[in-house]
Amino acid sequence: MSEEDYNKDRLELALEAAGLDLWENDLVSGEVTRKALKTFAELGYNEKESFAFMEDMFSIVHPDDIPAIRAAINEHLTGATPQYRSEFRLLAKNGSWVWYANYGKIMKSNDAHHAKRFIGVSFNINDRKCREDELRLINLKLALQNEQLERMNIALQSLSTSDPLTRLPNRRLLLERLQQALVSRMRTGQAGALLFIDIDNFKTLNDTLGHDKGDLMLQQAAKRLESCVRESDTIARIGGDEFVVMLEHLSKAPLEAAAQTEAVGEKIRETLDQPYHLDSYEYHCSSSIGATLFNRDSQTVEELLKQTDIAMYQAKKAGRNALRFFDPQMQTAIDVRTSLEAGLRKAIDRNEFQLFYQIKVDGLFQPVGAEGLIRWIHPEHGLILPSQFIPLAEETGLIQPIGQWVLETACSQLKAWRENPLTRHLILSVNISAKQFRQTDFVGQVKAVLQRHAVNPGLLKLELTEGMLLDNVNDIVAAMKTLNEIGVRFSLDDFGKGYSSLQYLKQLPLDQLKIDRSFVRNLVDNNSDKAIVRTIIAMARSLNLDVIAEGVETEAQKNLLKKKGCEIFQGYLFGKPVPIEQFETLLTLV
């Protein structure tokens, strides 16, 4: 075997083993000098069907791949690339497309006929290409699925009603509930309120301790909010550090509803102001709260949210850690209330209360007793009447120490009166508010005060109102009986205004009914008031109680009352409530 044949065989062996198909073209004539017969065979063509010219090859190349092949050849021809490479599809005889790759080079040769040759190999890359296509398809499908999932997620989110971090209702549910609340308000007339709560400097927390600590803080804040409201109220998280609380079934009276809202708002503000334990960190964060009431028909959801937002910014402007009402009038009323409450808390210690005494007389104008009526002598505002601070004292629980003070003062006065024949027989009555009466061990307190001053319990009369008898009647009756057994007397104040039934009245160890001032006022001219007074007196007789009329201002009133059977009278006609010295002077005059 010649050296040339040997080399040729060696090359063929290598080509065969590598699955490569060698081709050669004469670049000058364009003639194919070695045909890629293996490739043609794979495609289903016989030797005769193979092409004699390079250019003819393009007739079975996929039209989309031709430009890339030409560009690759040109680049190599101009010397831009050291080799020619391309990938393309060839048309098989059965009509299918099969992927091939070419790898070639232009070579100069000494052969005078074929001075410039284009030599290369083809090889089948169909499997790889198919796999690549499959992969691409899979990736495409995955991308599509992801996109669908994403779209589904967005759809689900918009359907969901809770905030994933805190599990509180989200903005969507809040808007729904607010809409419902507005409708139900129109039906019941009870006001509602919205509180917009924004955590102060939340961004700083996120920036300094990281988002996971920020999330922890929000979760803790959500829990704290839940502890501040009733179960029927709604708490929602509507944004990063923004919460909204919706209160319902508040008072029909706007100022009272505002006061109720303020009480909850302040509780929230104080609760959120406590330090947070964020893993090993202790962090302090206050909040700014904007509030608005919904108590009118025309209010809309959007309007209310905007109002709370504005109010919340006012709270921020006021230095944060604050609560502000949208309505300036509400704000003023609340401010007055707040300072009143602060003053009231100090009033006892500062000895600012004074008990005034209003005389009670019998049909012969003879004094039989007095009613102790509290006055607050405010260092700046002067004399304040009980109607201006007793309701607040009741709401805040301050009525208990205040009521205690009244009892102490009354009993020490009774003790002092014991020394004087002019006063020794007088019965002193004091007003007891419902909250005070319901406090645990009210009975014990009264007994202790009586003992401390060693006064005859029969000289102390407690004035209760009908409203007190609306619930827990049994407890109240029991407490009254215990006190009655030691001699304490009871009068039912403002009688006729409430809803007492005879049934109730029969159960109570009462001593006296006190005809409300409103029936006395127009008694002389008003027939229905006359009828009411007559009925009350008849009722008292049948229950074996005495009757006192309050607010008696004229002789005509007094005469009419007396004619109808009233035995005791109280009113400006006999004396206004006055300080003890004046009261005692009055006694010497009658």
Ligand code: C2E
């Ligand atoms: P009340 O127990 O019905 O007291 C009678 C009120 O009528 C008193 O008002 C008295 O000043 C007023 N009054 C008496 N005679 C006349 C009159 O001829 N004409 C008019 N126009 N008014 C008359 P005041 O002192 O302002 O007390 C208002 C209410 O505040 C009391 O109503 C009572 O419910 C409450 N109150 C007063 N002192 C106390 C107290 O020490 N403890 C509690 N819990 N409540 C108190």
Ligand code: MG
């Ligand atoms: Mg009274």
Ligand code: MG
């Ligand atoms: Mg009264």
